[in-house]
Amino acid sequence: MDVTAADPATVFDTLDRRLVCALQVNGRAGAGLIAEALGVSTRTVTRRLARLQRTGLVRVVRMPDVEDAAVGALVLRIRVLRGRVDAVAQALADRPDVPFVDVMLGGQEIDAVMLSDAGARDRLLYGQLPATAAVTETTVHTVLHAFADAGQWRAGHLDEAEAAALAEPPVARPVPGSVPLDELDHVLLARLGEDARQSHAALAAAVGTPESTVRRRLHRLAGAGLLRTHTTVDPRLLGLAVDANLWLDVPPGRLAAVGTALARHPQVHGVFATSGPANLLAVVFCPDHGGLYRFVTDTLGPLGVTRAETAIVGWAVKRAGVPLRRLDRPSGRASGRA
Structure with missing residues (x-):
């Protein structure tokens, strides 16, 4: 359909x-x-x-730095009873420390990313999830290295000249803790985490600070590499019907090379070295199932990947902290095309 x-x-x-x-x-x-x-x-x-x-x-939000936020994050694979997936997925999506939630095809597994301290992590893993009768099994992977994250992915509908005309000058990725931030900086970053396209005037009015001050602060934050953004959109709207998580086994000596190569691939919107049975996670968008097959055979095969478990996303619930609207559930909102 x-x-x-x-x-x-x-x-x-x-x-x-x-x-x-x-x-x-x-x-x-x-x-x-x-x-x-x-x-x-x-x-x-x-x-x-x-x-x-x-x-x-479509929503645009500020995305935390990949090295600062992703390394040490938990990737959860949660098995649930059939018919209970919506409730568990929504409960996870309601948590501010869970920015990514996917329901996998078949409706019996939820994949989620958790960014939290040890206390919140332990309460979820050892208390809340086991106490939930709908949860039958939880597998936890820790992100050990981030090769690329969703904020770096491009859908490919612009040519090089158009992309270059829009791109901001590259800035070095900040070392965590190296950029001093005061209360106003944190407030501005938090607001941009909800809507990164707010104007200087709107931000100034919201925080009660002169617009000139907001401009200077955002210029400094951008120069420090702290204003990376992520555009959240269902990939099907971009002609990419298949969204999949690939759990890969790679020889340890090849892990860095394979992760780096996959990070450059236009269909890949995240690559992470992880703990657990698989040592590399790649998340990909493909136009159709045939495209996913070609990715596995033509891209993963020559890289020397020894095993690939393919898990297809049935419903993306939350991406980069933004709840996504299900396309098969009309919102009732009016629309008009310019």
Whole structure:
């Protein structure tokens, strides 16, 4: 079944997809810059972006630094009783320390990422999950190294010149704790974590600080590499119907090379070395199941991967801290195309 057929608001045309890609390159880019890079009018870009945000199908949020946030994170694989997956997935998604939640195809497994201290971790793993009658088994993997995360993925609907016109100058990734942050910095970062496209004026009004001060602070934070953004969108709206987690066995001596190679692949939106039975996790988007097969055979095969467990995502519940709308459940919101 075409999941977009029931709701016109979930149909993305070529320009919609190009706008999403523009936001992937530069989540805080203004409408004028995007219009110039894509060769369309500023008015059209403004109206299209407003519609995409209003329907809740696209959100741009600030993403924590990959090394700071991902290393030491837990990847949970939770087996649940059939028919109870929605309740458990929603309970996990409601937690602020769980930014990613997926329900796997078949409806009996939930995969989630947890970023938390030892106390909250232990309460969840040793208290709350075992006490939940719907949970039958939990497997825990620790992220040991991050080769690439979702904030670095690009959907590929822009050419190199368009992407270059939108890209901000590269900045070095900050060493955790090396950039001093005061209370105002933390408040601004938290607000951008909810909506990274808020204007300087809107942020200034929200925090009760002069706009000139907000501009200076954001300029400093951007220069320190602390304003990376992530554009959350269901990949099916971009023509990518299959979302899969690949749990890979790689010879230890090849782990760094394979992880680095996969991080450069355009279909990969996350690569992590992990503890547990598999030592590398790659998360990929493919146009269809045939594309996933070709990825396994043509990409993983030559890299020397010895075993690959393929788990297909049935429903992405939460990405980068943002709850996602299910395309097969119409929102009832009105929509209009510019």
